[in-house]
Each structure stands twice: as structure tokens, then as C-alpha cells.
Amino acid sequence: MATLHEISDPADPRLADYRDLRDVELRKHLEAEHGLFLAEGEKVVRRAVEAGFTPRSFLMAPRWLDGLADVLGTTDAPCYVLSEALAEEVTGFHVHRGALASLERRPLPSLEEVLEGARSVLVMEDLVDHTNVGAIFRSGAALGFDAVLLAPRCADPLYRRSIKVGMGAVFSTPWTRLPDWYDALPTLSALGFTTVALTLADDATPVEEAVAGVDKVALVLGSEGHGLSARWEASADRRAIIPMREGIDSLNVAAATAVACYVTARR
Amino acid sequence: MATLHEISDPADPRLADYRDLRDVELRKHLEAEHGLFLAEGEKVVRRAVEAGFTPRSFLMAPRWLDGLADVLGTTDAPCYVLSEALAEEVTGFHVHRGALASLERRPLPSLEEVLEGARSVLVMEDLVDHTNVGAIFRSGAALGFDAVLLAPRCADPLYRRSIKVGMGAVFSTPWTRLPDWYDALPTLSALGFTTVALTLADDATPVEEAVAGVDKVALVLGSEGHGLSARWEASADRRAIIPMREGIDSLNVAAATAVACYVTARR
Known part of the structure; x- marks a missing residue:
């Protein structure tokens, strides 16, 4: 089961994967260097995990916890829980459908x-x-x-x-x-x-x-x-x-x- | 021929048609109430004018004046000329392809x-x-x-x-x-x-x-x-x-x- 962490400070360093999602250039570097990608929205987050990608963490407003409980049950990754206003401060935009996940990229097949x-x-x-x-x-x-x-x-x-x-x-x-x-x-x-x-x-x-x-x-x-x-x-x-x-x-x-x-x- | 007006103040009231282009709700009201719409980019501006829509005004960086000279030649509407940085301040975003026009809507056909x-x-x-x-x-x-x-x-x-x-x-x-x-x-x-x-x-x-x-x-x-x-x-x-x-x-x-x-x- 993912461990829940309530977040009250948008500058919390644990949220590094989720910073400034609208800054395409910054995101390209950050994601390549850390070998991660982000999934957005309940459906897409679920599909990423079901497809076998390893979550680094989740970030969501409290109301999405129930709907994603089964997904969160499959992993020990941290889940950062915060208000939608705070999520917007971190990511730089209104997070549609409320849930995000950061996942590990895999080596590309031949x-x-x-x-x-x-x-x-x-x-x-x-x-x-x-x-x-x-x-x-x-x-x-x-x-x-x-x-x-x-x-x-x-x-x-x-x-x-x-x-x-x-x-x-x-x-x-x-x-x-x-x-x-x-x-x-x-x-x-x-x-x-x-x-x-x-x-x-x-x-x-x-x-x-x-x-x-x-x-x-x-x-x-x-x-x-x-x-x-x-x-x-x-x-x-x-x-x-x-x-x-x-x-x-x-x-x-x-x-x-x-x-x-x-x-x-x-x- | 359109009359050229050099703009140095992003708050110039003559630029009202071009304010805050990323604010969809604001734009909906503004455009409906004034019966206008905006065309963006040299090609689209040209097509709007060629299709017979009456320009209220143009807004562009100096380097677009030559390419649109023929279009500007067909009208007496004002053309506001300003740097791309200033255009971004007015519109709220980076104006791709540098030229904008505000045009009059027409009554819808039956x-x-x-x-x-x-x-x-x-x-x-x-x-x-x-x-x-x-x-x-x-x-x-x-x-x-x-x-x-x-x-x-x-x-x-x-x-x-x-x-x-x-x-x-x-x-x-x-x-x-x-x-x-x-x-x-x-x-x-x-x-x-x-x-x-x-x-x-x-x-x-x-x-x-x-x-x-x-x-x-x-x-x-x-x-x-x-x-x-x-x-x-x-x-x-x-x-x-x-x-x-x-x-x-x-x-x-x-x-x-x-x-x-x-x-x-x-x-």
C-alpha cells in the first residue's frame, strides 16, 4: 500500500518530480535526467500502473484517493496528498481530473x-x-x-x-x-x-x-x-x-x- | 492603406481588442459584446481579409509589415506596430507568426x-x-x-x-x-x-x-x-x-x- 503524506508546503522538496509542468523545456531535461515520466488523470494513472510501469510517487487531492485505492494498493511508493489549490501552485496549472503519478521509464525495446x-x-x-x-x-x-x-x-x-x-x-x-x-x-x-x-x-x-x-x-x-x-x-x-x-x-x-x-x- | 501607429505603451487603450488572449472566458464576453473575432498568423489574417471580413485593426511586429503589405493596402483600419516583447505583454502569450487582426463578425446566414x-x-x-x-x-x-x-x-x-x-x-x-x-x-x-x-x-x-x-x-x-x-x-x-x-x-x-x-x- 502506498504511504500517504499530507503536504502543506508547496515548496516541499519531495514534490520535485511535479514542478512547473507547463515549462516544456525544463520538463524535458528533468524527465530525461531522472528517467521519469508523468501520468495525469485517474484513468491514465491506472493504465500506466497496470501496464507495469513502476511508480516513483503519486500526487493527488484527497477526493481521488478512493477511486485509485486499488492502484495505490499495488505499490509502496509515496502518495502526496494536498489540496487542488496547492497542487496548482506546485505544477503551475490546474490539474484536470486531480491525480498525477511520476513513473520510471523503461529501457526502450529493440x-x-x-x-x-x-x-x-x-x-x-x-x-x-x-x-x-x-x-x-x-x-x-x-x-x-x-x-x-x-x-x-x-x-x-x-x-x-x-x-x-x-x-x-x-x-x-x-x-x-x-x-x-x-x-x-x-x-x-x-x-x-x-x-x-x-x-x-x-x-x-x-x-x-x-x-x-x-x-x-x-x-x-x-x-x-x-x-x-x-x-x-x-x-x-x-x-x-x-x-x-x-x-x-x-x-x-x-x-x-x-x-x-x-x-x-x-x- | 492601413494607417500605421507605433505603440510603446502596452496599456494603450487602442489595443483593447487584443488583451489577455489566453483568458478564454474574458475573450468570449469581449468578442461577443463587440462583435469581433481575432485572426492570428500571416496566412490566417490574409485569408480572413480575402474572405471579405472587415478589419477593425491589425497588430504586428515590424517584420510582418512587408509580408502583409498587400493586405494592409486594402483597408483604412489602423495597424498597431510594436515589438514582439510588447505584443506578448498585451496579449498574454507569445504571438506565433507575429501578426494579429481584429475583424468584424457578420450576421450568420440562414x-x-x-x-x-x-x-x-x-x-x-x-x-x-x-x-x-x-x-x-x-x-x-x-x-x-x-x-x-x-x-x-x-x-x-x-x-x-x-x-x-x-x-x-x-x-x-x-x-x-x-x-x-x-x-x-x-x-x-x-x-x-x-x-x-x-x-x-x-x-x-x-x-x-x-x-x-x-x-x-x-x-x-x-x-x-x-x-x-x-x-x-x-x-x-x-x-x-x-x-x-x-x-x-x-x-x-x-x-x-x-x-x-x-x-x-x-x-
């Missing part, structure tokens, strides 16, 4: 482990928006994708906001970082995947045609601003587009991915 | 005007998230929808964030508020539309079946939290679902809408 048995894979290049990364994990999970691969510079899927938007899909979906950016797509081709890059390139074929009849597919997604790098666009096996009305400057990457996942799942 | 010639229509019930509203406008525009209808309590598509996420699709897509919530869907049915509600209800059919062969379709979307109201779910002609992997608690509404729009556009 590419081979993640791809074991996978037939439909999402590959993100340099997405910068945590909301998009989370939404894409969620769409992939809902629409039948088996794994997610991230280029070395893609935004962190264990960042609090990614996890929250993804409703914890990052816990249930096997994922890892691609060890090498330059040859990432040829490597996937060599492993038996047809790499299909979503792009607005002139020679792109409608995604439905691009994936028709293909067994193992890796759907490749570029960043929000400039799309895929020239290298990735050129080294993909196929280039695909979602047919759109003329004059519209494309879907956002999360919407495009949802459509492409739906189509690919039905190939 | 339902009949908006539906004139439309074959594919999106209907949003009580969505609360401006990001989702904007993303849905954008997906609808990209995927061939002709018009958007909003329930009386749906979030404002002319809120700054909706416009920005939607990349100005709210300017190019005919839209209006439904005058009546209770009978909104029967009214659309009487106007010749088959209303197809996206839902997780047990009796829902896959969306591809639900729209197959239908001429005029109104795709009906519920709120982020609880989905459609019982009234709307019951009064829709058909209930449709996007087939998903078991155990996943559904797509978010923007992703689901993108998929449903794609499928519906190909009916």
Missing part, C-alpha cells in the same frame, strides 16, 4: 522486438507537437496498428501531454526509437515492410491504391511544418496521398493519419 | 442559405474544445464537405484557436448555428438530408454501410466527453460507428470525423 509479429506499423519522423504524437498513437491503436517507430528527433510519446491525448495508448502499443535516421526506411524494407510515405508530392498515389494488397506496411508520417525530409521521402518504397479538394492546404497530420490508418487497416 | 446546393454536411452538437472545432472544419473542407452546422451550444468556430487550427477553413466553408436544438435533426431530414450520427451505440452500423448510396448526408458529431445527447442520437436517421479494435476507448472526435468524412465523401 526494433526487432517491437516488429515481432507486426503487420501494420506507424513511423513518425520529426513531429514536434506532443498532442499530435499522442493523437497518432491513439488512432493507430484504435484502428488496428501493431507498433509505432519514432525517428531520433520525434517528440517524446511519454511526455505528459502525449500520454493524456493518447489516452494511454503509448502504454499498450509496442514502440521504440529508430536507432538510425538516415537508413531508417531502407532498414524497414529489408525487414519485409513496404514503407508508404504520406506526402503531398506530385507523384504520390491515392493511399488506397498504395496499400492495396500489401502484406506488411509501414506508414510513414512527416512533421507538422514541412512534412517528410527529402531523404525519407526519397527512400520510401511508395509515396501516398489522401485525395483532397483542390485549394485546401491539406489535413493536419493527426487527421491525415487517422484516415490513412483506417484505409490501411482495410487493405 | 439554414437554407447554408444548405443551398450542399450534398455533404457536418453537424456538431456540443463540442467544447476550440481545437476540435477548428480541426473538424479543416477536415471537412479538405475532404469535400460543403457546409457545417452547429448546435446552439457548440464552441465558437471564430474563436482565435479554432480559426488557427482550422487554417481559416471557417472562412471558406458556409456555416451557421442551428436555430433549434431539439428538432435540429428532424428539420434536416425534412430538408432531404439523411442524418447519420457517429456513436458508439450497440446498434450502430459501420459508417461505410451507413452512408452507402445516400445522396444528401448530414454527418452528426457529439461532444468530446459524453458524445451525442440522447435526443440527437434517437432522432438521427441512422447511427454509425467507425470499426475499431476491441478494448480501445475510441478515437478522439477530430480523428473520427476525419475518417468519417473520408468514407462519406466516397459513398
Whole structure:
């Protein structure tokens, strides 16, 4: 059973994991250096623990203790209990759904482990928006994708906001970082995947045609601003587009991915 | 040509339209009472003016003046010029892409005007998230929808964030508020539309079946939290679902809408 600690001082050093959650840059350093990530909200906290991540601590207002009693029962980690006003002082924002947990990151699995048995894979290049990364994990999970691969510079899927938007899909979906950016797509081709890059390139074929009849597919997604790098666009096996009305400057990457996942799942 | 005014005092009363842009509640009142909305970013500002909205004023850092010179040339509205640091003091946040405009809202068109010639229509019930509203406008525009209808309590598509996420699709897509919530869907049915509600209800059919062969379709979307109201779910002609992997608690509404729009556009 987690040990409860009532907190009355927002400067309490035991709350270090929960400081300044809105400061993205600070959080990136802090989380990387301490090997931790934060889960927010009762549902997401539960999913993180159920997925086997080891909690470092919990932080919540008293009214969440009952709902999470079963989760708290599985661990000896401290649970810091404080008012919502105090929680806001510590974290720098209004904590929706009242509960937070700090959990230990795990070593990332190898590419081979993640791809074991996978037939439909999402590959993100340099997405910068945590909301998009989370939404894409969620769409992939809902629409039948088996794994997610991230280029070395893609935004962190264990960042609090990614996890929250993804409703914890990052816990249930096997994922890892691609060890090498330059040859990432040829490597996937060599492993038996047809790499299909979503792009607005002139020679792109409608995604439905691009994936028709293909067994193992890796759907490749570029960043929000400039799309895929020239290298990735050129080294993909196929280039695909979602047919759109003329004059519209494309879907956002999360919407495009949802459509492409739906189509690919039905190939 | 817009008249340029250099600003050195962030408390300058002429900047009233641009105050505290992060305070959603305050902005709602201010914008409704003054009949204005804000466009953010060079591209979106340009689209708003090109769509015929009358500017009340502009606010930007000097480096944006050249890029928007053509737009500023079309109006006599004042353009307030100030440093980015000062702009941040006024608006309360870092102004991405440096340019803002305050524009006059226009009276909403009638339902009949908006539906004139439309074959594919999106209907949003009580969505609360401006990001989702904007993303849905954008997906609808990209995927061939002709018009958007909003329930009386749906979030404002002319809120700054909706416009920005939607990349100005709210300017190019005919839209209006439904005058009546209770009978909104029967009214659309009487106007010749088959209303197809996206839902997780047990009796829902896959969306591809639900729209197959239908001429005029109104795709009906519920709120982020609880989905459609019982009234709307019951009064829709058909209930449709996007087939998903078991155990996943559904797509978010923007992703689901993108998929449903794609499928519906190909009916």
C-alpha cells in the first residue's frame, strides 16, 4: 500500500518530480535526467500502473484517493496528498481530473522486438507537437496498428501531454526509437515492410491504391511544418496521398493519419 | 492603406481588442459584446481579409509589415506596430507568426442559405474544445464537405484557436448555428438530408454501410466527453460507428470525423 503524506508546503522538496509542468523545456531535461515520466488523470494513472510501469510517487487531492485505492494498493511508493489549490501552485496549472503519478521509464525495446509479429506499423519522423504524437498513437491503436517507430528527433510519446491525448495508448502499443535516421526506411524494407510515405508530392498515389494488397506496411508520417525530409521521402518504397479538394492546404497530420490508418487497416 | 501607429505603451487603450488572449472566458464576453473575432498568423489574417471580413485593426511586429503589405493596402483600419516583447505583454502569450487582426463578425446566414446546393454536411452538437472545432472544419473542407452546422451550444468556430487550427477553413466553408436544438435533426431530414450520427451505440452500423448510396448526408458529431445527447442520437436517421479494435476507448472526435468524412465523401 502506498504511504500517504499530507503536504502543506508547496515548496516541499519531495514534490520535485511535479514542478512547473507547463515549462516544456525544463520538463524535458528533468524527465530525461531522472528517467521519469508523468501520468495525469485517474484513468491514465491506472493504465500506466497496470501496464507495469513502476511508480516513483503519486500526487493527488484527497477526493481521488478512493477511486485509485486499488492502484495505490499495488505499490509502496509515496502518495502526496494536498489540496487542488496547492497542487496548482506546485505544477503551475490546474490539474484536470486531480491525480498525477511520476513513473520510471523503461529501457526502450529493440526494433526487432517491437516488429515481432507486426503487420501494420506507424513511423513518425520529426513531429514536434506532443498532442499530435499522442493523437497518432491513439488512432493507430484504435484502428488496428501493431507498433509505432519514432525517428531520433520525434517528440517524446511519454511526455505528459502525449500520454493524456493518447489516452494511454503509448502504454499498450509496442514502440521504440529508430536507432538510425538516415537508413531508417531502407532498414524497414529489408525487414519485409513496404514503407508508404504520406506526402503531398506530385507523384504520390491515392493511399488506397498504395496499400492495396500489401502484406506488411509501414506508414510513414512527416512533421507538422514541412512534412517528410527529402531523404525519407526519397527512400520510401511508395509515396501516398489522401485525395483532397483542390485549394485546401491539406489535413493536419493527426487527421491525415487517422484516415490513412483506417484505409490501411482495410487493405 | 492601413494607417500605421507605433505603440510603446502596452496599456494603450487602442489595443483593447487584443488583451489577455489566453483568458478564454474574458475573450468570449469581449468578442461577443463587440462583435469581433481575432485572426492570428500571416496566412490566417490574409485569408480572413480575402474572405471579405472587415478589419477593425491589425497588430504586428515590424517584420510582418512587408509580408502583409498587400493586405494592409486594402483597408483604412489602423495597424498597431510594436515589438514582439510588447505584443506578448498585451496579449498574454507569445504571438506565433507575429501578426494579429481584429475583424468584424457578420450576421450568420440562414439554414437554407447554408444548405443551398450542399450534398455533404457536418453537424456538431456540443463540442467544447476550440481545437476540435477548428480541426473538424479543416477536415471537412479538405475532404469535400460543403457546409457545417452547429448546435446552439457548440464552441465558437471564430474563436482565435479554432480559426488557427482550422487554417481559416471557417472562412471558406458556409456555416451557421442551428436555430433549434431539439428538432435540429428532424428539420434536416425534412430538408432531404439523411442524418447519420457517429456513436458508439450497440446498434450502430459501420459508417461505410451507413452512408452507402445516400445522396444528401448530414454527418452528426457529439461532444468530446459524453458524445451525442440522447435526443440527437434517437432522432438521427441512422447511427454509425467507425470499426475499431476491441478494448480501445475510441478515437478522439477530430480523428473520427476525419475518417468519417473520408468514407462519406466516397459513398
